Each structure stands twice: as structure tokens, then as C-alpha cells.
Amino acid sequence: MVGVQVYDRRDKELPDAGLIRMTDAETGASQWVDSSDKKVRAYYEQQFNQHAQYCRNAFMKSGAELISIRTDEDYVKALQTFFLNRV
Numbered sequence: 001m002v003g004v005q006v007y008d009r010r011d012k013e014l015p016d017a018g019l020i021r022m023t024d025a026e027t028g029a030s031q032w033v034d035s036s037d038k039k040v041r042a043y044y045e046q047q048f049n050q051h052a053q054y055c056r057n058a059f060m061k062s063g064a065e066l067i068s069i070r071t072d073e074d075y076v077k078a079l080q081t082f083f084l085n086r087v
Contacts, residue, residue: 001064002082005055008071014044 014035023030034040052068059066067082069075 001062003055003059003064003066005052005066005068006071006075007068012045012048014041016041 014033017035019032020035021030022033056066067078069078
């Protein structure tokens with residue numbers, strides 16, 4: 001079994017756009033975030049990477065594999081590369 005994680009570049013990299021209002025999709029809570037702060041952007045990317053690692057570990061523990069594909073990436077090429085490396 002192979003899981004496919006599809007994500008957008010902005011899921012990983014917070015743009016330097018100054019003050020932006022962010023809303024938690026689960027709780028509805030919102031807050032202002034200074035996206036021009038390098039520490040804020042680094043924390044955002046760190047959280048993405050931690051979640052991605054958690055997902056990889058969960059799949060591996062269940063005996064499955066996980067491939068991550070960005071929305072601006074050629075998914076056919078990514079899948080071909082993944083599966084051809086398994087042969």
C-alpha cells in the first residue's frame with residue numbers, strides 16, 4: 001500500500017506578505033501573524049516538516065509507503081520515479 005500526500009508549496013513556505021490573518025480550519029480561531037518575520041516563516045516550515053515526518057513514520061509503522069507530491073510538480077513523473085525505484 002502506498003499513500004500519496006499532495007501539498008501546495010505554500011503549505012510548506014509561508015510567503016513574506018507582512019501581517020496576515022490566519023484562521024484555524026478546525027477551531028475557527030483566528031489571529032494576526034507577521035509573515036515578514038524570518039523566525040515565524042522558519043517555524044511555519046518546521047511545523048510542516050514535523051507533520052510530514054509524523055506521516056511518514058505512521059505509514060512506515062503500518063507497513064505502507066508514502067510519496068509526497070507538490071501541486072506544481074509533474075505528478076506522473078514523480079509516480080513513475082517512485083514506482084520504478086521499487087522494481
